[in-house]
Amino acid sequence: MRRFEIREPKSIHEACRILAEEEDVKLIAGGTALLILIKQGLFVPKTLINLKKIKDAGEITYNHQDGLRVGGLATIYDIESAPAVREHYPLLAQACHVVANIRIRNMATVGGNLAHADYQSDPPAALVALDARVELTNRNQVRIVKLADFLIGMYETGLEQDELLTALLVPPPAPNFRDTYLKFTTGSSEDRPCAGIAARVQSSNGLCEEVRVVVGAVSPTPVVVMDQNSMSGKKLTGDWIEEVASKAEAAVDPIDDLRGTADYKRRLVKVLVRRALTACVTGEGHR
Numbered sequence: 001m002r003r004f005e006i007r008e009p010k011s012i013h014e015a016c017r018i019l020a021e022e023e024d025v026k027l028i029a030g031g032t033a034l035l036i037l038i039k040q041g042l043f044v045p046k047t048l049i050n051l052k053k054i055k056d057a058g059e060i061t062y063n064h065q066d067g068l069r070v071g072g073l074a075t076i077y078d079i080e081s082a083p084a085v086r087e088h089y090p091l092l093a094q095a096c097h098v099v100a101n102i103r104i105r106n107m108a109t110v111g112g113n114l115a116h117a118d119y120q121s122d123p124p125a126a127l128v129a130l131d132a133r134v135e136l137t138n139r140n141q142v143r144i145v146k147l148a149d150f151l152i153g154m155y156e157t158g159l160e161q162d163e164l165l166t167a168l169l170v171p172p173p174a175p176n177f178r179d180t181y182l183k184f185t186t187g188s189s190e191d192r193p194c195a196g197i198a199a200r201v202q203s204s205n206g207l208c209e210e211v212r213v214v215v216g217a218v219s220p221t222p223v224v225v226m227d228q229n230s231m232s233g234k235k236l237t238g239d240w241i242e243e244v245a246s247k248a249e250a251a252v253d254p255i256d257d258l259r260g261t262a263d264y265k266r267r268l269v270k271v272l273v274r275r276a277l278t279a280c281v282t283g284e285g286h287r
């Protein structure tokens, strides 16, 4: 039997202090990722710091000036069901809603999802498309990092050993955007994504002002395949959709894994981007 000590801090400050002072410690939130690794013997920490006893660390707040703030301990279900998220960030609510199943979503936290950095995840692509940032806290300071920079590689982030991911920050929504998240699994519908597409189109009078497409789960980190400019000013026609979808296909460099070969995923990206943009352009996307 593996034995470890469990510490249960009551504040972020106390959690940071334990993290800085003790050796061989690991944070635990929902435990949906970490406990699997512990059971497999891949991790045998001496001490686990249970974050779930910290009050208000999963609070979700919104205002028009600053946008959305989601505490790192908010569960995926807290986010998908929060009225402010549903109203102002339906893309995020949608990406959270398709994570696994209700039991996992009720346990899994957004801090754990982002800190674990499994590339086959849903929320990161939507959050990168929304320009989200993460708040990282240690004993002495708080720093804010763009999520796209925080996610460095497979299971690799910019989190320092003594830091906690204390919040997710999403800027206020810009006007005239329609967006959607499409998840594709090669297993059951509750499976992790083989590919996940977050698409956002800002338009006025049928002309594209900005298009943003982020592909998740095919590479170690979400890939921003299209971020405005070259496609802006153009009419939102079928040809325009086809052009963006082809650019997306050319831009990704997928990896082979159990959920599909690189070649399969590259072709899949084109199909999914086409579908996602069609939903945005025809008004089936949110807003």
Ligand SMILES: Cc1cc2nc3c(=O)[nH]c(=O)nc-3n(C[C@H](O)[C@H](O)[C@H](O)COP(=O)(O)OP(=O)(O)OC[C@H]3O[C@@H](n4cnc5c(N)ncnc54)[C@H](O)[C@@H]3O)c2cc1C
Pocket: 026, 027, 028, 029, 030, 031, 032, 033, 034, 035, 051, 072, 073, 098, 099, 100, 101, 104, 107, 108, 109, 110, 111, 112, 113, 114, 115, 116, 120, 121, 122, 123, 159, 163, 164, 165, 166, 190, 191, 192, 193
């Ligand atoms: C059966 C199953 C199906 C799944 N399907 C999907 C899916 O379809 N889509 C998807 O996106 N995800 C899926 N997941 C992954 C799931 O979303 C993640 O496991 C979950 O979000 C991790 O959060 P947690 O709170 O459980 O993290 P934990 O397991 O508690 O921790 C994970 C890691 O993050 C660290 N950590 C936790 N909180 C913090 C913090 N605040 N600051 C710093 N580090 C922290 C821990 O030390 C650990 O290294 C699935 C998981 C399972 C088990």
